[in-house]
Each structure stands twice: as C-alpha cells, then as structure tokens.
Amino acid sequence: MPELPEVETTVRGLEHVLKGRRIVRVEARRADLRRSFPVDLGQRLTGAKVTGLGRRAKYGLIHTDRDDTMVFHLGMSGSWWINHTKLEKHDHLLLETEEGSRLALNDPRRFGSVDLVSTDDLAEWPPFKALGPEPLDITPQELKRRLAGRSAPIKLLLLDQRIIAGLGNIYVCEALRRAGIHPTRAGGSVSLERLKRLVPAIQDVLAEAIAAGGSTLRDFASPDGELGYFSKSFAVYDREDRACPCGGKVKRIVQGGRSTFYCPRCQR
Numbered sequence: 001m002p003e004l005p006e007v008e009t010t011v012r013g014l015e016h017v018l019k020g021r022r023i024v025r026v027e028a029r030r031a032d033l034r035r036s037f038p039v040d041l042g043q044r045l046t047g048a049k050v051t052g053l054g055r056r057a058k059y060g061l062i063h064t065d066r067d068d069t070m071v072f073h074l075g076m077s078g079s080w081w082i083n084h085t086k087l088e089k090h091d092h093l094l095l096e097t098e099e100g101s102r103l104a105l106n107d108p109r110r111f112g113s114v115d116l117v118s119t120d121d122l123a124e125w126p127p128f129k130a131l132g133p134e135p136l137d138i139t140p141q142e143l144k145r146r147l148a149g150r151s152a153p154i155k156l157l158l159l160d161q162r163i164i165a166g167l168g169n170i171y172v173c174e175a176l177r178r179a180g181i182h183p184t185r186a187g188g189s190v191s192l193e194r195l196k197r198l199v200p201a202i203q204d205v206l207a208e209a210i211a212a213g214g215s216t217l218r219d220f221a222s223p224d225g226e227l228g229y230f231s232k233s234f235a236v237y238d239r240e241d242r243a244c245p246c247g248g249k250v251k252r253i254v255q256g257g258r259s260t261f262y263c264p265r266c267q268r
Helices: 004-018 041-045 119-124 140-147 154-159 169-179 192-211
Strands: 023-028 050-056 059-064 068-073 079-082 091-097 102-106 113-118 251-255 258-262
Touching (some): 041 068, 068 119, 154 169, 169 258
Antiparallel strands (some): 050 059, 059 068, 091 102, 251 258
C-alpha cells in the first residue's frame, strides 16, 4: 500500500507536468473507485489551471485557479502514470494538459478515491478534520501529549491517523527500531526522553524514503515509472529471522491484524 513517502514522491512527479498547466480534458473511464467520482469532476476541472500540488497525510492534492482542489488517495494499489504509450485496463481517470501531457490514474484493486473540495474548505473537510498533525512537523512534546494515558501499544497508536497523520506499517516498524522502542510498549508509558529519539527517527526514515523514491512493494511506482529503493535499506521490516544491524535476530508478531517486525535485542 502506498504510504506517505510514496504519495510525496507521486506529488513531486506530477508537479513537473501539472503545475502552471491548464487541464483541457478529463475522462472518467468508469463511475467509481472506492466511491463514485464527483459527478461534476469534468465540468469543474476542464479549463482549470493547476496552481500547485501538495500532500496531507496519505492524500495527494491538486489545486486549481477555480478554488477547487482535487484530492486523491492511492488506496492499496493506485499510481499515476505520465504519458503512457497506450491505455491500460485499470487506467480509470485521465487528465490531459494543453501542452499534450496525459496522466492516468491506474488502480487495479480500486480502493483509491478522487474527491473535489473547495480549497478554502480543505481544513474542515471531514476526512482531514479528523487527522492529527503531520509526522514531519510534530514535536516530541506534542506527541507525548497525544499519547498521554494511552494503554494501547505504541506501534498501534502511531498508526492511528487521529494521533499522527500519514504513518504506515513499514515506516513505523523502521522508526521504532531506530529509536530502540519495543512495539508492544504502552504508548502512554513512553517517556519524553524516548520520544525525543522517536520523533527524529520517524522524520529521518520518512525523509530518507522520500529521497529514495519510496519503497516499491507490490504495485507502486512513481509517475515516471521509476521504482523506489528505500526497501533496500530496511533494517527490520519484512526481515523475519534475519539479522538486525545490532546483531540480534528480527522477530515478527501480529498487532491489530498487521505484521510487526522488530528486534528484541535493541528494542525495549
């Protein structure tokens, strides 16, 4: 599933061909993904100029000069492709610019989504209003406040988008390993001193993954077709019974229905 670095990589790729460009054609090749495409998507985007792109948590944002923002989520298998030589079966939404660039949103499993929201109302849009702060912006003190009194495992709390927005399974496993924190430790019991290690670890892992173009797992690739290479730097994720950099052996447990990889030697 594309996580924050993959979405950031996607947004940066789209920015090269969309920012400052006018959209001259919009074609929804089916009625829906996870939910229906906005009925007026073509009407509101055709002729609009893209003024900027951004990201909120795992959502990509395409802003236009009509005070509209197209919000997309890549779901489990979504990706944008630029200038396909031919359309593919799962290219469900097409955008074309006046310069002739063609962008296709490809989503084989159709768990993604596309919404159109007034730019001024983004902060109050229900899916965004419920989100916690961005992991690249949060401070240890703010995270401590958000974890206060919580008895759930720190791993699960970091995946709770209401506490901190945008983190996924891969990067939480890697950040907890770097900070030396056991994934089953109660979130509220993690000291401020430990959080002062954890927050920079989260931010470093994300920054490194973004620089590497994300982690290519299953179907994801950036819009230009390049694969991400951060997966080659995993210390614990998907490395059960293999060596941790500390010399210990990576273990796997299941938390909240998802695999957690950690090192019992260096994570306490």
